Structure formats: structure tokens, C-alpha cells
Amino acid sequence: xTAASVCPIARAEATNHGRLVAGLCLIVACAFVGxxxxxxxxxxxxxxIADALRGAQTLPAIVLVELRVPRALLGCFVGFSxxxxxxxxxxxxxxxxxxxxxxGVSGAAALGAVIAFYSGLSTLVPLALxxxxxxxxxxxxxxxxxxxxxxxxxxxxxxxxxxxxxFAAALxxxxxxxxxxxxxxxxxxxxxxxxxxDRSLPQVWLATPFMLAGWILLLTAAPALDxxxxxxxxxxxxxxxxxxxxxRLVVGAALAVGASVAVSGAIGFIGLxxxxxxxxxxxxxxxxxxxVSGLGGAALLLLADIAARLLPIRPELKLGVITAMVGAPxxxxxxxxxxxxx
Amino acid sequence: xxxxxxxxxAAALAAASPVAQAQDARPKRIVSINQCTDELVLRLADxxxxxxxxxxxxxxxxxxxxxxxxxxxxxxxxxxxxxxxxPDVVLAGAWSSRTTIEILKxxxxxxxxxxxxxxLDEARxxxxxLAAAIGEQERGEAMVRAIDAGLAALPSPKPSLRALVMQPxxxxxxxxxxxxxxxxxxxxxxLASRVGSGGYLQVPLExxxxxxxxxxxxxxEAYGAPSLATAALDHPIIKALGRRLRVIALPPxxxxxxxxxxxxxxxxxxxxxxxxxxxxx
Numbered sequence: 001x002t003a004a005s006v007c008p009i010a011r012a013e014a015t016n017h018g019r020l021v022a023g024l025c026l027i028v029a030c031a032f033v034g035x036x037x038x039x040x041x042x043x044x045x046x047x048x049i050a051d052a053l054r055g056a057q058t059l060p061a062i063v064l065v066e067l068r069v070p071r072a073l074l075g076c077f078v079g080f081s082x083x084x085x086x087x088x089x090x091x092x093x094x095x096x097x098x099x100x101x102x103x104g105v106s107g108a109a110a111l112g113a114v115i116a117f118y119s120g121l122s123t124l125v126p127l128a129l130x131x132x133x134x135x136x137x138x139x140x141x142x143x144x145x146x147x148x149x150x151x152x153x154x155x156x157x158x159x160x161x162x163x164x165x166x167f168a169a170a171l172x173x174x175x176x177x178x179x180x181x182x183x184x185x186x187x188x189x190x191x192x193x194x195x196x197x198d199r200s201l202p203q204v205w206l207a208t209p210f211m212l213a214g215w216i217l218l219l220t221a222a223p224a225l226d227x228x229x230x231x232x233x234x235x236x237x238x239x240x241x242x243x244x245x246x247x248r249l250v251v252g253a254a255l256a257v258g259a260s261v262a263v264s265g266a267i268g269f270i271g272l273x274x275x276x277x278x279x280x281x282x283x284x285x286x287x288x289x290x291x292v293s294g295l296g297g298a299a300l301l302l303l304a305d306i307a308a309r310l311l312p313i314r315p316e317l318k319l320g321v322i323t324a325m326v327g328a329p330x331x332x333x334x335x336x337x338x339x340x341x342x
Numbered sequence: 343x344x345x346x347x348x349x350x351x352a353a354a355l356a357a358a359s360p361v362a363q364a365q366d367a368r369p370k371r372i373v374s375i376n377q378c379t380d381e382l383v384l385r386l387a388d389x390x391x392x393x394x395x396x397x398x399x400x401x402x403x404x405x406x407x408x409x410x411x412x413x414x415x416x417x418x419x420x421x422x423x424x425x426x427x428x429p430d431v432v433l434a435g436a437w438s439s440r441t442t443i444e445i446l447k448x449x450x451x452x453x454x455x456x457x458x459x460x461x462l463d464e465a466r467x468x469x470x471x472l473a474a475a476i477g478e479q480e481r482g483e484a485m486v487r488a489i490d491a492g493l494a495a496l497p498s499p500k501p502s503l504r505a506l507v508m509q510p511x512x513x514x515x516x517x518x519x520x521x522x523x524x525x526x527x528x529x530x531x532x533l534a535s536r537v538g539s540g541g542y543l544q545v546p547l548e549x550x551x552x553x554x555x556x557x558x559x560x561x562x563e564a565y566g567a568p569s570l571a572t573a574a575l576d577h578p579i580i581k582a583l584g585r586r587l588r589v590i591a592l593p594p595x596x597x598x599x600x601x602x603x604x605x606x607x608x609x610x611x612x613x614x615x616x617x618x619x620x621x622x623x
Contacts, residue, residue, distance in 0.1 A: 040546040057585065063548045066579035123568050183510055183571035190570055198512070198547045200578050315544055 017288060020281050024295035028076065031302035035072035036064070038309045043068070070199045074207070075302045078196075078264045081211050081256035082106075083297020084290055086271020088218045091225040091286030092249050093148065095157050096276060096334055100257045101268030103157060104164025105140045109254075109261035110191040111168045111175070112136025118179040126202070130210050134258030140164050141250045154338045193320030194265030196305050207259040214256030215294070217248050222287030224248075229286050267319045269327025270297045276330055300326075368477030369430035369452075375419040375442065376435030377405065378599035379456055382469060383433060384410040385485065385601060386478045393427040404595050406603045421445040431475060461523045462493075465600040485602065492605030499529030499616045505557040506533045506550060508580075509594070510571035514545045515561075521597050524604060528611035530557060551579055557615055558583065560591040590614045 037045050041063065048060035082100060089098040089105075100106045116122045116132025147160040172191055176184045224245045227235035236242060260267075274296035275289055282288040304322040311317060371393040374380045380395040384407045397416040402408035417423040421442045424432055431452045434443055438455075446453050454475040459465040466486050473482020505525060507515040515521040517535035525532050533553050534545065550558075562575050580589060596607035613621045 039548050041549040041552040043548065043552065057582070059552055059554070059586070062579060062582045063551045066577070066582055067548045067551070117568060117570075120568055179567055179569065181567040181569040181572065183569040184567070187570045198574055198577055202578060 013283065017282065020278075020292060021295065024292055024299065027299045028295055028302065031299050031306065032072050032076055034306055035075055035302050036068050038306050039063075039068060040309070066200065067198065070201050070204050071196050071305070072302065073204050074199050074263055075196055075305045076298045077204075077208060077211050078260040078267065079270055079298035079301025080294040081214060081260045081297070082267065082270035082301070083274035084215060084218050084294035085253040085256045086297070087275040087286070087289045087293035088221060088225070088249055089253055089271070090275055091289065092221075092228065092245070093157065094228070095154060096279075097154055097157055097161075097272070097331070097338075099269070099272040100137075100253065101266060101270075102165075102272060102331070103140070103144050103161040104168055105137050105144070105253065105257050106261055106266035106268065107165045107168035107172075107192070108140030109133040109137040109258045110266040111172045112139075112258065113262045114172050114175045114191055118175055118181070118184055126206055130207055130259045130262040133262035134210060134254050136168070137254035137258035137261070138250065140168070141254050145246065145250060154335075158335075189318060190265045192266055193318035194261075194267035195308075195316075195318050196264055197316060199263065203263045207263040210255045210259035214252045214254070214259065217252030218256065219290055221245060221248050221252065222290050224287075225290070226285055226287035229284075265318070265320070267301065267323055269320075269323040269331070270300055272334075273323075273327045273330050274300055276334070369475075371427055371430045372433065372476055373417065373424050373427050373429040373431075374433040375417060375424060376433065376438050376456070378435055379433035379472060380411065381405070381407050381599045381601050382472045383476060384414070386473055386481045387476050389413050391476070393429060394423070403593075406595055406599070406601060421449075425449065425451075433472065433475065459520050459600055460518050461520060462527070462604070465489075465520060465604065468600050489602060489605055492602070493527065493608060496527075496605075496609055496612060497616075497620055498527075499612055499620060502526075502529050502531045503556040503615055504533050504554065505530035505559060505615075506553055506555040507559045507561050508550065508575060509561045510569070510574065512544050512547060512550075512574055514550070520600075520604075524597055524608050525611065528608050528615070530611060530615065547574070547577060547579060551583060555587055558587055558589045559611075560589060561594045562591070588615065 043063055044060055045064065045068075048058075048064035051058040051061035052065050085105075086099045089100065089103070090096055092098075097103075110133070112132035112135050113129055114132075115136075116128040122129040122132070143164060144157075144160050147163075148156050169192060173188055176188050176191075179185075224235065224240045227238045227240050228245070232242060271293075275293040278292045278296050279289055282292060300323070301319070304319050304326070307322055308316045308319060368391070370391055372383055372387060372391055373394045374383045374392070375396055377396055377398040380399040383392055384395060384399070389410070392414045394415045394417045395411050397418055399405045399411035400408055400416055405411065415427070417427075419439050419442055424442065424446060429451060431454060432446055434446075434453060434455050436456070436458050443453065443455070454472070456468055456472065457464075459468045466489070469482050469486050469489075470479070473479050473485075507521065507525075509515070514534040515525075515532060517532065522532045522535060533555050558580070560575050560580070562572050583589070590611075592607065592610060596603050596610065609621050
């Protein structure tokens with residue numbers, strides 16, 4: 001009897017989940033196309049696509065391929081990385097505030113990228129940029145996991161985040177001040193707030209392999225995260241090696257977030273908002289939340305990037321400003337709710 | 343001042359001619375806190391009368407007078423540094439620190455401020471104004487004559503080509519600037535002047551790409567160290583556009599400040615857009 005009654009529910013749940021994924025994919029696809037159409041110069045996008053497909057080096061084709069497409073692709077990939085990493089970290093730490101930006105992983109990645117870029121290392125070896133950012137992210141993630149541990153209080157997570165973030169920001173500022181290039185000192189805003197202005201195809205090739213590796217590591221941790229939601233002893237009894245899960249999550253999050261920050265600066269709140277909004281739709285299952293949070297993050301970042309170009313503010317707003325406008329109220333609400341629960 | 347010169351100077355004073363008395367009134371401790379006034383003061387005044395110039399002028403990559411600036415003390419535009427030289431006159435530019443200028447005014451220091459010249463005529467006026475402020479009118483006139491002669495010797499290429507200047511951070515040179523005047527003199531029409539009016543304007547790369555320019559002038563300081571601002575000029579789209587238009591790099595030190603270098607900038611632009619034979623003819 002139970003089997004007969006559970007199965008339709010499970011099936012209904014699967015269909016609902018399928019619908020949710022399909023709906024999110026549709027939103028991401030629309031936002032991606034929208035991102036191609038939005039810009040500062042009147043560009044005949046269909047004509048540009050036709051030219052680009054013919055291999056004709058017309059001006060519209062060059063603008064589409066060299067500017068609009070890399071920007072939209074990176075918006076999509078960086079958003080996916082941040083949303084996914086946020087959901088994974090929240091699932092593992094069992095804390096809804098664990099987000100790459102809030103806990104300082106993004107900030108430390110920006111520090112790593114800044115050191116690699118302004119020392120001139122990435123001019124010699126382009127790979128130094130993502131490597132630097134990933135190293136910074138790994139360092140911060142290890143520090144966070146060591147400081148906080150699983151199931152730690154929200155206060156501990158926030159305090160660890162404040163400590164890592166402010167230290168990373170101070171060192172980033174120091175690194176930029178030491179640069180002999182006169183423009184560098186003003187560029188801290190980009191690294192701390194993030195932007196997708198004038199991205200290029202080489203940057204897409206540079207970051208995407210690392211993001212992909214990070215996604216695979218994080219998405220395959222879904223069963224472990226589901227088991228973990230039943231408590232660590234249960235998860236262990238189900239055969240999950242907690243140390244390996246931890247390593248997989250630290251490396252996965254560092255790859256995804258580090259590679260993202262290397263090409264777009266530290267964009268906050270995506271990893272907070274996407275899982276928070278989508279959690280009720282996946283029955284609060286941390287494993288299922290992963291992929292949909294990635295999609296949600298991609299949609300969110302693409303839309304924020306479209307807004308940055310449509311808003312009549314020049315030079316255009318940094319993406320972190322827009323995501324903070326959307327995300328900060330969520331953070332306040334979470335903090336308030338957690339306080340009441342405490 | 344060398345002893346021999348000092349004797350000669352004393353002798354001139356003893357003669358007590360009106361000219362000698364006028365020379366006596368020339369400021370002896372000139373301090374400049376702006377890179378563009380540095381350039382003129384170092385070219386026009388004897389080094390022993392220059393008490394200090396800005397530190398920026400020692401950077402050979404971005405200054406035309408780095409060798410001259412090496413011989414005088416430098417300042418960072420701070421009021422305290424300026425006062426420590428007990429200046430007879432301080433030369434400041436439009437971008438000099440307002441705080442410093444307010445303090446210097448309050449302390450009653452003789453201060454001469456210079457606007458950013460927007461045309462070659464204003465550039466000539468700036469040379470004359472600065473020369474008068476330091477009592478070197480004759481050398482100032484000589485510099486203006488040399489610039490005019492240099493420009494007169496260059497051809498006036500026709501028809502004009504459509505050009506766009508790209509600076510770090512995506513800034514371009516807009517209507518009503520000295521650079522535009524020089525571009526026009528070199529037979530280039532500044533495309534950015536169609537976009538808006540006045541000063542320097544930030545233009546997104548894609549708008550730049552769709553402007554249909556004949557020439558793109560990359561105008562980037564040689565810092566030798568990377569920054570996002572300068573990296574924007576390495577965007578692959580500029581290489582892709584390079585197949586359709588002529589991309590030339592011109593160091594901004596040639597036309598940012600007023601001086602004989604303006605002739606070099608004009609000559610370089612003509613030579614590289616019309617071929618080297620155009621300027622040797």
C-alpha cells in the first residue's frame with residue numbers, strides 16, 4: 001500500500017522538478033538572448049548572427065562575436081557558478097548564510113587574481129589569473145571550514161566571513177596601491193564589486209574549463225548533501241566519507257568561484273538569493289537545490305547585467321551594486337529570521 | 343649659477359640698465375606642481391631657478407622632459423613640500439590639488455594657474471602666459487615661433503580621414519580639445535565629436551567598433567605595469583578591427599602637454615596615416 005501511494009507522489013515530484021528545471025532553462029535562455037540584444041550601439045543582431053554564421057567579417061559580426069557573445073556567455077557561466085557554489089556551501093555547512101561573497105571566498109579569490117594580474121604574471125602566463133583566484137578561493141574556503149566547522153552558529157559563519165572579507169579587501173587595496181600603474185588604484189571597485197564590461201572570448205576560454213570542473217565536483221556531491229541533511233552519523237552510515245565530501249566541496253567551490261572572479265570580479269549575493277528563492281520548490285532537498293540554484297544564478301546575473309546596461313547611469317554600474325540591491329534585503333530577512341529562531 | 347655667470351650677472355647689475363633691473367625681478371625659486379607646467383618651466387627657465395617640479399616629470403615613459411627633471415628636486419603637489427622650497431612663484435594646472443591651492447592662496451604665495459588649452463592658439467597663449475610668469479618672455483616667443491615653423495613645414499593632407507582616439511578605460515577625445523585640433527591639422531576628422539560635445543568622453547568598445555573609422559589611434563601611457571584600464575586596449579576586437587582599419591599607437595606624452603612635442607605628434611600622425619614620404623617631401 002505504501003509503495004502504491006508513494007510512487008505517484010515521487011512521480012509527481014519528479015515531474016514538478018522537471019518543470020522547474022525546464023522553466024528555469026527557459027528563463028536563462030531568454031535572458032541570454034536578451035543580453036545579446038542589449039548594448040550601447042545600435043546593432044542589427046539577426047543580421048550580425050547571419051554574417052557571423054557565414055564567416056563574414058562585417059562590423060556587426062565582429063561586435064557580436066567579440067563583445068556581446070563573450071559577455072552573455074560569462075554572465076551565464078559566472079551566475080551558474082555562484083548560484084551552484086552558494087547552494088553547495090549552504091548544504092554542507094547547513095547554514096543559509098554560507099555564500100561565497102558573504103563568507104569571503106569571492107573576496108579572497110579577488111585578492112589572488114589581483115596579485116596575479118598586477119604583478120604582471122598573468123601578462124606572461126594568462127593561466128596565472130585563474131590559478132591565482134582559485135588559490136585565493138581555496139585558501140579562504142579552508143580557513144572558513146577550519147574556523148567554522150559543520151553546523152556552527154550563524155554568528156560564527158558571519159564573523160568568519162567578516163574577518164576573511166575585510167582582510168582580503170585590505171590586502172587587495174595594498175596590492176593595487178603598490179602597482180606602478182597610475183590607473184590601478186581606482187580599479188579596486190571592479191575587483192570588489194564585479195563587472196562584465198567588454199569581456200572577450202579569450203577570457204571565456206580561460207575561465208570555462210575551471211568552472212566546468214568545479215560544477216562537476218559540486219553537482220556530483222548531491223547525494224552526499226542529501227544524506228548529510230539527515231545528520232552526519234546517518235550520512236556516514238550510508239557510506240559517505242565526510243573528509244572526501246569536504247575536499248570535493250572546497251575544491252569544487254574554489255574552482256567555480258575562483259575562475260568566475262578571475263574574469264568578472266567578486267559579484268556578491270547571487271549565491272545567497274538563488275538558493276533562498278528556489279529552496280521551497282525542491283522540497284528543501286540540498287542535493288536537488290544544486291542544479292536549479294545554478295540556473296537561478298545564471299538567470300539572475302544575466303538579468304542584472306542587462307539592467308546595468310539599460311539603467312541610464314554612465315559609466316555603467318558595477319554588477320555587485322545591482323545584485324546587492326536585490327540581495328541585501330534577503331540577507332537582512334535571513335538574519336532577522338535566524339535571530340527570532342535563536 | 344656658475345661663478346663666472348654670477349660675475350657677469352653682477353656686472354650687468356652694476357651697469358644698472360633698465361633691462362638688468364627687470365631681470366633682477368625674475369622669480370628665482372619657481373615651483374611647478376603640474377606635469378604640463380613642469381614641461382614648460384623646465385624648457386624655458388635655467389635649471390638653477392627651478393626649485394621643484396612634480397614627480398611625474400621624472401618618468402621618462404610619460405614625460406618629454408625627464409632628463410631635465412632629474413636635475414631638480416621633485417614634489418608630489420602637497421602644500422607642505424611646496425612651502426619648504428620658499429617659492430617666489432608656484433605654477434599649477436587645472437588638475438592640481440584644490441586643497442594645496444587653497445592653502446597656498448591663504449599663505450599669500452604668488453600662484454599662477456593654467457587652464458587646459460583646447461586649441462593650438464590657446465597652447466600658444468599658455469606658453470606666453472607661463473613665460474611671462476617666470477620672466478622668460480623671449481624664450482617663450484622663441485618656442486612659439488619654433489612650433490609655428492615646425493607646423494608650417496608639415497603638409498596639410500587631404501581629404502581628411504575619419505579617426506577615433508582610444509584611451510585607457512575606454513575614453514576617447516571629444517570635440518573641442520587640443521588633441522582634436524592637432525588631429526585636424528594632421529588631416530584627421532575626430533569621429534568622437536559626432537557623439538557629444540566638450541571634453542573627454544567614455545565610449546563603450548562596441549560603439550567604437552561601429553563608428554566606421556578609417557584610423558584608430560591607441561593612446562596609452564607606457565606604464566610597464568598592467569592595469570584593467572590599459573588592458574582594455576588589448577581587447578581582441580581591436581585586433582579584429584585592425585584588418586578593416588589602420589590602428590596606430592601614439593604615446594599620449596606627445597600631445598597631452600603643450601610644447602615642441604606637439605609638432606612631433608602632428609608629424610607622427612601624418613607620417614603614419616599617409617606614409618613616411620608625406621612628411622619628408
